[in-house]
Amino acid sequence: MYLRILIGFLLSFCCSLLSFGNPIDQGHLLKKIDSLNDVKKPDESIILLDKITRDPKQSTYDKYYAYLLKARTYKRLYNHTEALNNLDRAMLEGKKSNKAAEVESQVLMEKLFIHFDLKQKQEFQKLLPWFTAEKLQYIKGETRVFYESILGHLEMEKGNYEAAEKYFDYCILLLEKESPRHLPNIYKVIMNLYNRMGKKDLAMEAYEKGVYYAEKYDVDLYKIVMDETLLYYYIENEDYKNAYFTQRKLSEMRLKYNDREVSGNLVLLEKKLDQENADMEIKYDRMIKYFLIAIMMTLFALLIVMYLLFRANNRQKDYMEKENQAMRDKLQSLLVNSLQDAAQMGKSIDLNRYKLTERQLEIIQLVKENKSNKEISAMLFISENTVKYHLKKIFEILDIDKRSDLKAS
Numbered sequence: 001m002y003l004r005i006l007i008g009f010l011l012s013f014c015c016s017l018l019s020f021g022n023p024i025d026q027g028h029l030l031k032k033i034d035s036l037n038d039v040k041k042p043d044e045s046i047i048l049l050d051k052i053t054r055d056p057k058q059s060t061y062d063k064y065y066a067y068l069l070k071a072r073t074y075k076r077l078y079n080h081t082e083a084l085n086n087l088d089r090a091m092l093e094g095k096k097s098n099k100a101a102e103v104e105s106q107v108l109m110e111k112l113f114i115h116f117d118l119k120q121k122q123e124f125q126k127l128l129p130w131f132t133a134e135k136l137q138y139i140k141g142e143t144r145v146f147y148e149s150i151l152g153h154l155e156m157e158k159g160n161y162e163a164a165e166k167y168f169d170y171c172i173l174l175l176e177k178e179s180p181r182h183l184p185n186i187y188k189v190i191m192n193l194y195n196r197m198g199k200k201d202l203a204m205e206a207y208e209k210g211v212y213y214a215e216k217y218d219v220d221l222y223k224i225v226m227d228e229t230l231l232y233y234y235i236e237n238e239d240y241k242n243a244y245f246t247q248r249k250l251s252e253m254r255l256k257y258n259d260r261e262v263s264g265n266l267v268l269l270e271k272k273l274d275q276e277n278a279d280m281e282i283k284y285d286r287m288i289k290y291f292l293i294a295i296m297m298t299l300f301a302l303l304i305v306m307y308l309l310f311r312a313n314n315r316q317k318d319y320m321e322k323e324n325q326a327m328r329d330k331l332q333s334l335l336v337n338s339l340q341d342a343a344q345m346g347k348s349i350d351l352n353r354y355k356l357t358e359r360q361l362e363i364i365q366l367v368k369e370n371k372s373n374k375e376i377s378a379m380l381f382i383s384e385n386t387v388k389y390h391l392k393k394i395f396e397i398l399d400i401d402k403r404s405d406l407k408a409s
Helices: 002-018 026-038 042-054 060-076 080-094 100-117 121-130 141-158 161-178 180-196 200-216 220-236 240-257 259-345 358-368 373-380 384-398 403-407
Strands: none
Touching: 026 042, 026 060, 042 060, 060 080, 060 100, 080 100, 100 121, 100 141, 141 161, 141 180, 161 180, 180 200, 180 220, 200 220, 220 240, 358 373, 358 384, 358 403, 373 384, 384 403
C-alpha cells in the first residue's frame, strides 16, 4: 500500500516537471512589453522576456515570440546587432513548433525592416521578393502596416507619388483601428511625401498629427522621429534657422532618451541574467541529485519494511492456519465422541428433567417436525433472531451441540 502511494507521488512529481506551462496570451504580452518600453523600462521588458525564453515549461512557439519581442525592444534602441541576434534565436525556436511557415515569414519581415532602416539596399532588395502572397498571409496587424508603408516609400522614391499616397492612406486606416500609437511612423513619411509634392501646408499638417499621437501615447522614440523628419524638411527647404533650433531640440531629446547607454545596459543585464541562470542550473542539478539520493534511500528503507511486513504476515498466516487446523481437529474429535456417546446411550433426551419454558417447548416441537427457523418464526409470530436466541438457550440447557440432537429428544 505504501509503495503504491510513493510511486503515485513520484509519477505526479515527474509529470509536473515535464508538463508544459499555460500558453502565453501573445496580445497581452505585446501590450505589456510596449507599455514598459514606452515608459523607459526596457530592462523590465528584457527580464520578463528572458524568463519566458528560459522556462522549460513554455512551448517553442511562445519562446519564439519572446525572442521576437526582444528583437523589437533592441531595435527601438537602435541596437540592430542585438535585434538581429534575437531574430536568429526566434527563428531557431520557432522552427521547432508546428507553425514554422508563420515563424519564418514574421522573422524575415522583421529583418526586412532592419535592412530598410539601415539602408542596406543589397540585403533589402534580395529579401523583398521573397514575400509572395502566400508568405504575406502570416503578416498581420501593425507588422503588415509597416510592410505596406515600405511599399509606399518605394513608390515615392520612384516618383509615383499618387501610388505612394494610397499606400500611406491605407496604413493610416489600419493603424487608426488597430494601433494608433504607431501612427507617427506613417505621418513622418507622409510629411516627406507632401514635401516632395510641394504641398508644404499638408506636410506641416502631417507633422502636427504625428507629434499629436507621439505625445498622446507618450512615446519618446516617435517624438524624436517626428523632429528628425522636421529637421530634414527644413534643410531640404533651406530654412536653416529653424533647422538649427530643431537640431538643438533634437540633441536634448536624444541625450534624454540616451538609447546607446540604455542599450548597453540591457546587454550587460542579459549577461548578468545568463550568469544567474547558470548558477541556478548548478543549484538545481545539485538539488535534483540530493532529491534522487533521498528517494533511493527512502525506497530502500521502504523495501526493507515491506519485506519485514511480508515475512511477518506469512508467519502469522502459517500460525493461524495451524491454529485453525487444531481447532478443526478438536471439533471433529468432540463430534465423534458425541456421536459415540449418543449411540451408547441409545435413548432420547428426557425433556421433563429440564426446566424449559412453554415457548422453548413449542420451538423444540417444531424442530422435531423439521421446521426451519424462518418457518418457526412465522408460526410463532417472532423474529428469526429470537428463534436463534431460544435455540441457543435450549442447547445450553440440554447440553447438546446441534439440531439433530434436539430432534432425538
